[in-house]
Amino acid sequence: MRPISYSRVSDVSTAIGTVAADPGSAFLAGGTTQVDLLRIYVEQPRRLVDINDLPLKQVEELPGGGLRLGGLARMSDVAEHPTVRQRYPMVSESLLLGASPQLRHMASVAGNLMQRVRCTYFRDTEAACNKRAPGTGCSAMDGVNRGHAVLGTSDCCIATHPSDLGVALMALDAVVRTEGPAGQRSIPIDDFYLLPGTTPEREHPLTHGELVTGIDLPPLPVAARSRYIKIRDRESYEFALVAVAIAMSVVDGRIAEIRLALGGLATKPWRARAAERVLDGAPATADSFTRAAEAELAGAVPHGMNAFKIELGKRTIVRALTETAQREESA
Amino acid sequence: MKSPQALQTTPAPDSAVVRGPDEVEVRLRVNGEIRRLSIEPRVSLLDALRDRLDLHGTKKGCNQGACGACTVWVDRRRVLACLTLAISCENREITTIEGLADGDVLHPMQEAFLDADAFQCGYCTPGQIMSAVALLAEGHAGDDEIKEWMSGNLCRCAAYPHIRAAIRRVRDEQGGDRAAH
Incomplete structure (x- = not known):
């Protein structure tokens, strides 16, 4: 892992302002993807801004019968939440069928949506990968691709998206709430995930410093x-x-x-x-x-x-x- | 929204303070004791425990979140020390396998692992035990649940049947699926 500097923030606007002002910085939530990818040089921010103290861990009722999952709510907390289990069992089940108990205690639901692909070539800095190093090609096309995607692929990338939670959210038409340098946005979950096309390095329509603050589940x-x-x-x-x-x-x-x-x-x-x-x-x-x-x-x-x-x-x-x-x- | 300029002139109390990348002083509360250490922010909790604090009970297996050998508790929840940065654990309570026994009296789960012969090489055992005690506290210790809720701890010697037997024994001894820890 390359040297990094570290900041810990306690409010949303400071978190966003700090990351937005520094192109080499990134948010740190549960870290289960990020620390792993830092260690193998796939992600290389110079500075991590620790957002775990932000008040974004609640699961709240929405007017009209929906539910808002705070972006920093842990996978385990959302999975065990009585209202989630009662009204949206597919959300609870998708979380409990993913990762391990330890990882579910660490990982946030926003981080789950933002997790990177598990393609072995994406994770191998010696391999060609258009997602990690645009323009270098795709080693997976003719490589060990048993786990790779058969839908939504392009000539540039066939990496499978690994999130289970995201699949349940797609079925529910969930809405991703973000806050960034340009203010707050609500992004339908289908628009939150981009197809690889010719730009597989771009997975979400987010700007640098834009933070996923929550996920809204509609009444259904x-x-x-x-x-x-x-x-x-x-x-x-x-x-x-x-x-x-x-x-x-x-x-x-x-x-x-x-x-x-x-x-x-x-x-x-x-x-x-x-x-x-x-x-x-x-x-x-x-x-x-x-x-x-x-x-x-x-x-x-x-x-x-x-x-x-x-x-x-x-x-x-x-x-x-x-x-x-x-x-x-x-x- | 604060602009970057505003941040520089009016920083929030604990924000915009950049620590590292060189060594910084970090205070960790480990097994009830405050420990001060000088580490770079990139140092994992696992490396801090083993290499700086001489707490070698927590094991480094895969170092990528796949095996569970490094399972410790942060704020009483089982997590993986290899994917946790030590500096992010300031103001949190860290518990390792060394903090489980009460003096010379082993924790009931440690006793049960010995009695049930729940290990062979023993390398995964500290992580198994930290996970097992947490499992009972989480309330997923039914006979048909233990396997699933211990799946984050791999044992390459495949001592799984005995590990599960040890967990069942402590569960039954303590009456129900909740164990004090």
Whole structure:
């Protein structure tokens, strides 16, 4: 790790002003990604501004029935929060199926959204990587890419976005609240994650010094019966090969409401809009579920070792829909 | 919003104070004792404990947050010392495996690990024990929960069945799933 300097701040405007004034500085929250990437020279800020004392740890009710997660609320605290578990179980489940208890105590939910990809070539400073060093190429295209994305890829980058929480937030149409040198903004979660395109180094529409202060979950009754299903190489403490966040209501045998998002398959937490279009109003049958899965993965692009994810993705979507429909019928 | 100029003229009490990158004095409260050390801000809590404070119980396994050997408590929550900067722990309470016993009397979890033969090489054991005691306090110690909630601590000797047996024993001895620590 290169030498760094350190500042600790206790209010939001000072945190933003301090980072904004120094291009070589970065916020330090839980540090679970940042300290790791500092140590392997992938991220190289000269100065860290410790924001852990900022008053952004609350989970608060919003007028109208929504919920605001403070940006610095820890993964473990949000996962165990009674209101989150009751109204948005997919959020709680996505958190508990990620990382380890120790990491969940450390990592903030804002940091979870901002975490960098786990592509081994991104993390290897000897390798070509357009995300880490724009213009150098992508070693993953013909490399060890079993874990890489099949949706939302470009010729420049196929790194999978690793967040589970982000997938649940995509299904919920959450809103990311930020504060920066230009003031406060509310960014729909879908706009908060950028596709790699020709600029994979740019993952979020944030300016330097702009801080994620919170995440707003909108009121959504169907979310009280939502689920998060994660398929991975080992049962715990592992990133997703495929994950599905699902909330669905069935009325008189037809799908009245459907929200579906995918993890492990794409370069950003992926809202399965093609599948939702097939399912909306359709009979809750195996045929609908299969057609929805086929529609969502129709545009998938494999890169050798990760081709299995296309079939695994379809099967996991069908399983999530089938199990949820059964639960709806018996409810 | 303060401008950078405003920051320079009216700094908030604890802000805009830049410490490092050279060594700075850091005060840490470790196992109830205030320790002063001179370290660079980039020094991890793990390295500070082992290399500066001679607390070698906390182990360095992967040094990248994957194995759990460096598990300690900060403000009584189990965390990974390898991904924590020591300087960020000022004003926090750090507990290591050395702080678990009461004098010469081992913590019940330490006794249980001995009794249950819950280790082979022993390298991961301090982290396992710090995690196990925290697990009981967190209330996830049902028979079907322990495996999942201990998954952040790897044991390459695969002593897992005995580790789980030790945890169950302390849980049952202390009545329920909450242990004092």
